[in-house]
Amino acid sequence: MIPNSYTFDQSTICRLLEHDALVQRYRQFFALLDWTALAQRQASRRAPGPCPHPQSAYLKAFLIRVCEEKRYMTQLRTFLVEHPLLVIELGFRLVLDPTHPYGFDVQRTVPSARLPARAIATT
Numbered sequence: 001m002i003p004n005s006y007t008f009d010q011s012t013i014c015r016l017l018e019h020d021a022l023v024q025r026y027r028q029f030f031a032l033l034d035w036t037a038l039a040q041r042q043a044s045r046r047a048p049g050p051c052p053h054p055q056s057a058y059l060k061a062f063l064i065r066v067c068e069e070k071r072y073m074t075q076l077r078t079f080l081v082e083h084p085l086l087v088i089e090l091g092f093r094l095v096l097d098p099t100h101p102y103g104f105d106v107q108r109t110v111p112s113a114r115l116p117a118r119a120i121a122t123t
Contacts, residue, residue, distance in 0.1 A: 026064065
């Protein structure tokens, strides 16, 4: 989903995604992997409560952690917060807020440093 903001409209954010070198590097990397089994599992999820972030977003974030040599989850979270376009590309469920430059609150969107391991372990 491409959010709206007071700073950038959706078409501008799409163009930014197409021209951001980091987003393009990881888009090409993730295209090499087969995500179909994970997508099918996510589609069959029938749990009550709010819809969590997709498992693919967490797995992509873990792969980024390895590629970017982030030893700790806090380092990965800081990296993602510093690259909001990458957060959009990873597929996290955005906490929309048009007052932020990219149309979402990246601090509230990116899970806390301890959440990813628990989220994957419990699904």
